[in-house]
Amino acid sequence: MKYMLIMRGTDEAYDAYKAMPFEEVIAAMGRYNEELIKAGVLLAGEGLTDASEGFVVDFASETPLVTDGPYGETKELFNGFWILEVSSKEEAAEWAKKVPLGPGSFIEVRRVTEMSDFPQDNEFVQREAEFRAANDPTFKL
Amino acid sequence: MTTETGATDAAGIRRSVAAVWRMESARIVATLTRVTGDFSLAEDLAQEALADALEQWPRDGIPRNAGAWLTAVAKRKAIDGWRRRERLDDRYSAIAHDLESRIDPDAAPWDPDDIDDDVLRLVFIACHPVLAREARVALTLRVVGGLSSEEIARAFLVPTATVQQRIVRAKKSLAAAKVQFEVPSRDEYAARLGSVLGVIYLVFNEGYAASSGTEWMRPELSQEALRLGRVLxxxxxxxxxxxxxxxxxxxxxxxFRARVTAEGEPILLGDQDRSRWDRAQIIRGRTALARADAVGRGRGAYALQAAIAECHSVAPSTDETDWDRIVVLYEVLGRLAPSPIVDLNRAVAVAMATGPATGLRLVDEIAASGALSGTHLLPSVRGELLARLGRLDEARVELSEAARLTGNERERGVLLGKVAALGPPDA
Structure with a gap:
């Protein structure tokens, strides 16, 4: 089964990271990623650039509105993810606990849906399957 | 009671302990084998430490550095054992010093420069040629994969006691043969690596095409083999x-997901809904094959089989498959690793590339050689080709014979389905 580990951080986490030498942060994450690879569980993973480079599409009004933010009430920004293939939910939890993060950071762990989670006779499920068959996956290492 | 994982019940904590064990066991056993110089003892110590964890963690919570905890407990047990037998030699003092000096709870319990080589040495021990195949499989899944004897037994449909016996006997055989904790020397490396790959592929195949019983696939077993392959x-x-x-x-x-119906009936390659193939996984396969090629030492038997699988994976349909290329790949494979199974597969590919009559001639040659007699494979392929040639009565006989010979219930169902599809015999 596949799980997505979603990295979320508050301003507290951001400030703490800014105070740390960048090299150190990179090295710690690098060691963690290497451990995932060596354990044979890492399928995909990406980090995201600073939220100031991103934007938000808000569906509150009839016409979706593109804004620079704010990102809503939650001050936890989504910074990156891993997709792991593990044997149990508990294994996903143990890997999540090993992510080198400090106070103000969270790892949200979610199971990745599989085709079997959806009714197979649904037209759109079938079309998505065809799309997946015709296209390379968006996620890559 | 709440632990750091959030598991609140005893069963949940046991699953967490099992998860930690799967993640850490290979490095723990490898480290212990290095410091004790004794694989069998190391495995015993690791299992005892695991038993302690199962007793203590539900009460105290899972420690932050669980691998270090388990390793330290196992080392302490080693020291206690030696102390009782008054064998206070150099190994004893080395470990004792090690235990005293490690006070940093976040430090890895092993040397990061050595641990990969140590795990590799462990893999070579578990797959050692002095062991019977079943023993290699059981030992590899247990010490490298971190599976319990119960899990291994369930996966292979044998009693737990059988697996435990295999492991005990395997450890005795390794001790009797004085198998060393080392990476094999250059002259035996290829053969020893071949044994390791063989064990992994055996586990994979046990899950992919269950050789006995009513289940067509046991995906967890294949998944574990794939993980071990990635580790290696x-x-x-x-x-x-x-x-x-x-x-x-x-x-x-x-x-996998295109290979069985919702009812668990197998679907053969030609009939599979290719839109259900896992594209991300196919790309991982192509990446791995590119890594094999990038080493620059040519393709071995596994890489050639992968290349054949790749041809199917990238083809939109059976008709649009590059069968000529597959024929060539089977020819190369047949020269590198001669086998009647490869010949049979080549015959099928030839039939697809140039027509069933040519394929049938090749199948008949294999049949005449006596190879594969008594297996369901030969009549299964013969029956299929005869059916395509319109020789339905002969096809019916062959496919029925194949159904009689197969050991897999699901496969028997498929073959009998093909017989039925040919319609009733002419009166």
């Missing part, structure tokens, strides 16, 4: 066949 690919990245095997397993796994 990082431990021995300069070995093309390791990547070849990983590629092969990725390609084959990519078809």
């Amino acid at each position: 690919a990082e431990l021995a990245p300069r070995e093309p066949e390791v990547h070849g095997l990983v590629a092969l397993m990725e390609f084959q796994t990519s078809r």
Whole structure:
């Protein structure tokens, strides 16, 4: 089964990271990623650039509105993810606990849906399957 | 009671302990084998430490550095054992010093420069040729994969006691043969690596095409084999066949969800809904095959099989498959690793590339050689080709014979279905 580990951080986490030498942060994450690879569980993973480079599409009004933010009430920004293939939910939890993060950071762990989670006779499920068959996956290492 | 994982019940904590064990066991046993110089003892100590964890963690919570905890407990047990037997030699003092000096709870319990080589040595021990095949499989899944004897027994449909016996006997055989904790020397390396790859592929196949019983596939077992393959690919990245095997397993796994109906009936390659193949996994397969090629030592038997699987994986349909290329790949494979199974597969590919009559001639040659007699494979392929040639009565006989010979219930169902599809025999 596949799980997505979603990295979320508050301003507290951001400030703490800014105070740390960048090299150190990179090295710690690098060691963690290497451990995932060596354990044979890492399928995909990406980090995201600073939220100031991103934007938000808000569906509150009839016409979706593109804004620079704010990102809503939650001050936890989504910074990156891993997709792991593990044997149990508990294994996903143990890997999540090993992510080198400090106070103000969270790892949200979610199971990745599989085709079997959806009714197979649904037209759109079938079309998505065809799309997946015709296209390379968006996620890559 | 709430632990750090959030598991609140005893069963949940046991699952967490099992998860930690799967993640850490290979490094723990490898480290203990290095410090004690005794694989069998190391495995016993590790299991005892695990038993302690199962007793203590539900009460105290899972420690932050669980691998270090388990390793330290096992080392302490080693010291206690030696102390009782008054064998206070150099190994004893080395470990005792080690235990005293490690006060940093976040430090890894092993030397990061040595641990990969140690795990590789462990893999070579578990797959050692002095062991019977079943023993290699059981030992590898237990010490490298971190599976319990119960899990291994369930996966292979044998009693737990059988697995435990295999492991006990395997450890005795290794001790009797004085098997060393080492990476094999250059002259035996290829053969020893071949044994390791063989064990992994055996586990994979046990899950992919269950040889007995009513289940067509046991995907968890194949998944575990694939994981072990990926682990090995990082431990021995300069070995093309390791990547070849990983590629092969990725390609084959990519078809899992297209391979059975909702009722568990198998669907053969030609009839599979290719939109259900896992594209991300196919790309991982192609990446692994490219890694094998990048080593620059040519393709071995696994890489060639992976290349054949790749041809299927990238083809939109059976008709649009590059059968000529597959024929060539089977020819190369047949020269490298001669086998009647490869010949039979080549015959099928030839039939697809140039027509059933040519394929049938090749199948008849294999039949005449006596190879594969008594297996369901020969009549299964013969029946299929005869059916395509319109020789329905002969096809019916062959497919019925194949159904009689197969050991897999699901496969028997498929073959009998083909017989039925030919319609009733002419009166």
